[in-house]
Amino acid sequence: MATIIRRNERSWAIDLISKINAIATANDLIIKRAGGESTISTGRGNTMFPDVVLYGNKEQSIILQGWELKMPDVPIEDETFIKDAQQKAIALNLNSCLIWNFTYAVLYIRGEKNTFSKLKQWDATSHIRTRADVETYRTDWEKLLEEIVLDVNSYFVSGDFRNATLGDIISESTITTLIQRNKEIIAEKLKTAAFRDAVMAAYIDNWWLGVKSEYEHDETDKYKAYAKTIILNWANRIIFAHIIKNRQNGALVINELDYDTTPSEANQIFQKITAKCDFYNVFSAVRYNDILPELTWQDFAEYSNFLKSNGIENLNQEALQNILEGSVATSKRAINGQYTTPPELAKLLVRLSVKDWTDTILDCCCGTGTIPKAAIEIKRTQLSPKDAVESVWACDKYKYPLQVANISMTDSDTINLANRLFQHNALSLTIGDDISIVNPETGEEMHLSLPAFGTVVSNLPFVPFEIIPDDDKDEISKMPLASELDGRSDLYCYIATKIADVIKPGGTLGIIVSNSWLGTNAGTKLIEVLRQKYYLKQVHLSGKGRWFKNADVVTTIIVLEKKGSSQKATTDFWLWKQTLEQLTTDSDNENILVNSALLGTELDKTVSRLSKYAQSQIDDLLELNVCYNALFHDIDWLLNVKDKIIPINEVYHVFRGNRRGWDALFYPQAGEHRIEKQYLKKVLINARNVNRLTATADRDAFCCGVSTADLEKQGHIGALEWITKFVDQRNGVGKPLPTVLKRTGMEWYELQDNEIAEVFTMMNPDQRLFFAKFETPSFVNQRLIGLTHKASYSDEELNHALLNSMFTMFYIEASGFGRGLGVLDVNKDSIANCYMLNPKLVSQNDRTKIIAAFEKLKSRQIMRVSEELSDDIRLEFEHTVLKSFGIDDYFDKIKSSLLSMQETRATVRE
Template sequence: MAAINERQWQGRILQWTSELLKSYPDLPFSKVDQEFEVLVAGKKRRFNDLTLFDRQGKPVCVFELKLPDKSDGRSPRYLPVVTKTHETADAMGADYFVTWNVNSAVLWKTYIPGRAPYERSLTQYPSITTIYASEALDLPNVEAELKQWLKSFLEELGRIATGIILLPPQPLDEGFIQAVQSYLEPLLVGKIAAELQRHYKADRVFAKGLRQWAVNDQGWTWDDSMQGLPDSLSRTARLACLMLVDKIVFYEAMRKVYAGLPTLSLPVSIVTGEQLRTRLNDVFARAMKIDYETVFTEELVDTIPFVADEAVELWREMVEDVERYDFTRFGYEVIGRIFERLIAPDERHKLGQYFTPSYVVDFINTFCIRSADDYVLDPGCGAGTFLVRAHSRLKELDSGKNHEELLEQLWGIDIARYPAHMSVINLAARDLASTENYPKIIHDDFFKVFPQRSQYEFYRRSYKVAGLSTERYQTVVPLFNAVVGNPPYTRQEEMEDLFPGLKERAHGAIQKDWKLEVSKRSSIYALFFLHGAAFVKEGGYLGLLTHSSWVDVDYGKYLQEFFLKHFKVVAILEPQAEHWFPAVDVNTSITILQRCNKKADRSNNMVKFVQMKTHLLELLPKYGGEQERTAALDNLVQRIESADSLQEDDLWRIFPVSQSDLWNEGLDEDGNFTGSKWGKYLRAPDIFFRILERGRSRFAQLKDFAEVKFGIKTGANDFFFVTDITDSVSHAELKQYGISPSNKKQLRLVEAGDGGRYVIEAEYLKPLVKSTRDIKSLIIDESITKFRVLIVSDEKKTLVGKSVLKYIRAGETQSFGVGPRAGVPAKKPTCSSRNPWYALDENNKGKFLWFALITDTHAVPHNPGDFLSDKRFYNVTPKDAVQEELIFGLLNSTFTFLCAEFWGRQFAGRGIDSIDITVYEVAQLPFLDPKAIPQERATRIINAVRKIADRAILPVLEEVNLPDRRALDDAVLEAIGFEDPEERANVLSDLYAAVCQRVESRFERARSTQHPGEKRPRPNAEAIAEELFKELSPELAKKFPDGFVPAGTKTRSLDLPEGIEDFERVTFNRLRIGGKLLDFDNPDEAEFIQFAVQSGAVGPIAIPAESGITHAAVTDYRNHLTELAKQVEELATSRTLDRKLKQRIVEALRQKLGLRSLQADKTARLM
């Protein structure tokens, strides 16, 4: 493809725009012209690229079109282009102008009072397409993307220009962030990452240091395989550039305070990366003479932005852009928001680091910070937003306090270095002129820190007559009036993968704090609650923004009991209309607790369950400063805390419940606290409570009338779940597998989950219901059982001669599955815990199947064929078979669906916030006692559900309009106790309205979830192992026995029996191969055979004739394995701290070394 010049690019947009104006006559534009002549400042003749005119012939918008591979087109915010286009639009009288560099565009307002031209952006379109060379404009997909965007842009511009929509100017900080982003991407993709790769491959010392920084300091996985290295380096370059931007921004903020600091301007004489580095370090050294060594000190990673000489010009342009902005005008959030935008989403998930919106932070801080003298801790401080906003709140509460005094009251902890670094920057930036400006930010694991015991060292700056000196001082971590924050949003197992030992430390800390043993399945945020509580003074507050699930999940009962015993539960708040973290697929809530040791005070407390129906930001003033914002937040908190009865309007619903009632509700019949579903007070509508109240004496729990169990948990689906392909392949192919027309019914050809084909006897293959997507009605038949499940209970010795035994042995010696699922089935934890490992429970069946994940359809289908089902289903079997059909009807009622909404937990994704409900939660659902229903009413329910069972099940929003659905729900409501037909009709209407509103709300919340940026590909363990293999010492890669027996040694040959894949070292001098036992007089010979087989031997093995040589060989090899295991572990650890990935890398290396993974290897193991 030939390169396209700017004029050709302009011509295409002219043509496409003209065609769109003809095709869409409703657009409020009459024409578009190219190179319209205009006089700027009355004398300069200028020809703009394109001009769009309204229907009266007045210019509306000027287009400036650039190419991304040209120097003036790298960013749509490039200042000379913006300035020139603004002058042209202003001279023509056009209200708007747009700068567009193919990949992204910015729409500008020509005139906004009080703002410079570069501050007048209205919106940015960041991802129109992605090209790096103008030749790509000829690609059909690129042209399609550009045409589609141009159409949508003209439609939006038309609505703006005609006043249908009002688009305010972008906040200054948003414009700044987008300006930075527009430079970073070409810096990374086009320049630095490519040069960094050359540097990495050429300098082994640099490469090792970079890996150590990435793995040990950042907790990253380093993949230096051919496929993974570009991503590892791009990611590193991205963060390194981001850190340099932080320094630049911070320095510019310092210049506003310290007039003597020089500008960052970069002379044109600077043309190499090393010259740029020298210049910036000289400037930053001036700043370090004042303060902030921790911000400006250079480490290895800080040298990365300077590796590419070609990037210097871009850095120069960025510095010029940054210098135009006044950092102090848009304040504390900007660095945190840059972090949120540019760090890969999956990396943020692993560390649970998400930037909390300031209005949510202020809401929590208002609940928890009551006095200007309060000491505040954020135990997972991230970018420091909670602490920065706490600084502002304390200042509002007492304007006389100075910066140094406020910093004494603010403490933060973060396990990751970079977020802790940003907290220091953000807090210090509150007052750069302060002489004591060292925030108390602790870079450590929160679960290693204890109040009134842990000591940490901080800087103190003091000015003396002779000059400056810096000293350190130690202080003990105190108790706090307010502990606030947003703990990591991730499972305990994932944090454990990145920070080994964290789980043990967390549970140890809670045991030390409270003498409390908590569920090992608790999420990390639950452990933050418990350990964070130890830092709160009596009367102080704990306010955390966390996953909502704790109010309902099984380990939530520990938190419920703990809170009720040690705190007043002030309020639990959950948003209905928004995600407080748009980038996170979890539902969040705010929990506010007040430390209280007096039982009577706790019991009398009224807990406020608050469902926020509108966006929290809409409850705050749109204009005004900190004083107005603080007053509005104080008012919101006062209104919530003073509510003593149910309050509901368009803003929120406040449901007060006494703390003593919550305690009593959680007690079982023996007086033990087992917890309850607090989520219903947050989410359930009034009709839910009305129905429960009417049927109070008739309701119990589903488990009282039916057994509820998991479907099959195989531990290795790729092995146990197979597809029978016998009837879909040719007779010729079947013949190759030993299957003929005469034995076809007895022998079946199956395909395992990894694509491998095997022969298995039909008697061991049972129909399986695997996917909820296959279920279309309330009756399950064999047509939907596309899969078969392996059911074998016999011991292997009784299976000799059968094909299934070969399949079982394959499951003991070879890996099944792909990617993270891959592994030897017999060695997987769930499988190895069974005896024998392959024996699944054939009797694990249910008369009804409950979906573990509920979207917008409610169905609990009948399973008359007693088919086995996957763990995605729960098996429900009535205790009284006589009641089976009646229970079928009750399970499929809309009220049961509504109960499931509040007993399960929401999580975002799949186009709708789904309901994830556990097996124990299904068992605990409120359920009408079948025996309490008179026969006549029971018959109504049965007849109604039979009619529904004859048709397809529709989404709930459609089901509620069907007569047979209404008949079933009407019959159920009558059985509950709504005997009056008119009342029942009203209740049914309210029930349907509540269910529909609930489902629509989940759809809306899912739509509000955004996923900025692309996730990086999952690290490939095999590819990493391939690279690590090259680093192994050749001495360690030698094979047994050839590498351990001297050449020329006399030997005797031992033939191995068939079935080598079924190998076991039974005792020190006995082996079992296949079904045959081999005994040896000399244990060294048995071990010699074992090591040979483990190293891949399959044929006759040559054993030294002299016992001394045999002994030396196995002794040397045993030591060799120890050293090999050590080096393999070190190599894997050098690339990742992720425990699971490290195990996969080790396993891949073992296979690369040609070493077998043998079942029942009772002696030396490689790992």
């Protein structure tokens, strides 16, 4: 049952409020007054806020409790009546509520997981049964009202009930409530409207194409996602207008927004505010925001009335700032929180990148404004608010995030200052671009020329190459260096290259990007291109947990200096040994981390660890097929042993196991078939159950290249039956298997076994790194990498032993990088390009020692790397191997680099 207070009911509610105020005035209570008149709906359906609100101060900024009222014809046990009151308590972040139908009153207290229990019931007016009785027995319920008020007050005195500040309610509860109440019905309204308006449908489709990746862990339906954008657009405009109206008279027109205002008329109200106060990015309407269900518009009107009547203009500067920050945080979570820059990370990025705090700063992909906000806050410690605000610029390709960014960048004492915030694609920024901003003091349009920047800092968008929007591709096609980047480069690669155009010589670029560049060909080409424009100064990686907790994404910070005068370049690779949360709560360690990076010196290895390389060293190391990821782990020792090593593909032919798909067809279970033996080959499916360095293939593979006609002629009914079983099956998207599995020159059901492995290792291993040898060479599937020795390296036992040395384990780690969940990203090519100790450098005497030590290793189970390197049998083997190459002095360095890489990769799970 909806909470509906008709006109006579509404008058009773207003009368009740007046009586509570009289009681509060006559007594010294925690309850200072009651309100709610302006948000009581007049027959408009379910409301967001209680019919009566009790306040802890006369300014109505401390909210104590909500009361829900009904007339006696609604039973006190009515479930909708009760639930409505409880949900409103949750929306107000309160732990109590009261319902009253003039016959009974019931007080509820909220417990864990938003469960409510009855605390007290009053029944002194149980004789009031009808609406007429409410008037007849007015004296009775007024007397009970005083008793209830005093009883409720005693619960606040005892501390059983908690209050909520207006700021907390606005920033933490009501926006979420607005989304929960309205997202679905707005989405349905949009979908219906778009079906009748092809232009609207095309607009939302195009919008979704640009932002879909940012909603990966949130919304999968474009209309629900756009509905949230509309809700946040209205909620933030309403909040911000009420916040600034005490300092900006032009915003007072927000008080005109009411139930009878239409959405279109409300948009005109915000246009008036923009004309006088600017904040265009806050107050501009997102397209189609007026396509709203009536119930949704009632919520927005009620929300504005609630703010208007609840003392927001009386809040102090700190409270207003808390509302701004809280609203921004809630909005970020609601849009694309998984990629929103954590505030501490934003501050560290800015501190690591800026050399001259008096110079201009730009965030070219500002999103919701966390990074420019951090820059302004730091500048304000030494500069005037005006100088700080006017020297920090920010832009974003998309319009909506700018609304949140403008609020984020505005402090309650900088409302009269014009944020340098504008909509622009980072790929087309040019010095001298005309930027239009309205001066909030005069209301006049300001035309600013985009300057050259001392620093550009940004969390660049996570857009993989497959879904780069067409308009961005057009801009990319105009870039001189675009062709030198890999065709599989993500969007951030192009932005990092292009943005050099607006940076001063000697200026810096500090960016947050995914870690994918650390271990891919596209990443290597990216750095080669960037080095044409910049010096690579610092690279930062977390060695203690992911920086973005809400997404399976691992990120790095890159700090580059635009080339000016020539200089000898070195690059510092910093591995953070403290979590972001630890740095947030320890300013000393934060300063150590920043100062270490700025000085290029390791000040405290428990905070951050430095690996420093000259560019020539980096080039030499990359020539040895390690990836950038390895450079965080102090691997310059590798250059001293390079005459002892050889690429694995010199010793072995390396291949990926047969890649066919549809395992149920190609790997039949025993007992499920009558397939003839000649069509079955032994195969190893995966290495999960391999626990020793020698192995046996454990499954059958169906390998048949004979046509069904020939099978029938030969009477091979078992194979024919097996093929027939799958001929009518379809894959997960409904396509027939014969179509999906068709290959040129092959039967659709054919699995070729032309490559037989002697040795194998895993694709994308985790904590066990090994090469196992088949007792009988066998067939492997696509989850494994197979190796077969080359004739020029015929000593299979020695080859196998050296493959399993700690040095090769190091190389497997050094050739890949950790995916989001910590699994090592290696493949057939990276294994083939790994180096191993050269078998031809081993003397016969040393070979005997190595094989003897390796036999002991083969006799026990494979362990995790960390366990292996503390095991006596393993240590004996490793020292035997390294001594035979004359490099036993490097044992500790190899072990340290290997374990550091493993620990760092695993820490993303934390």
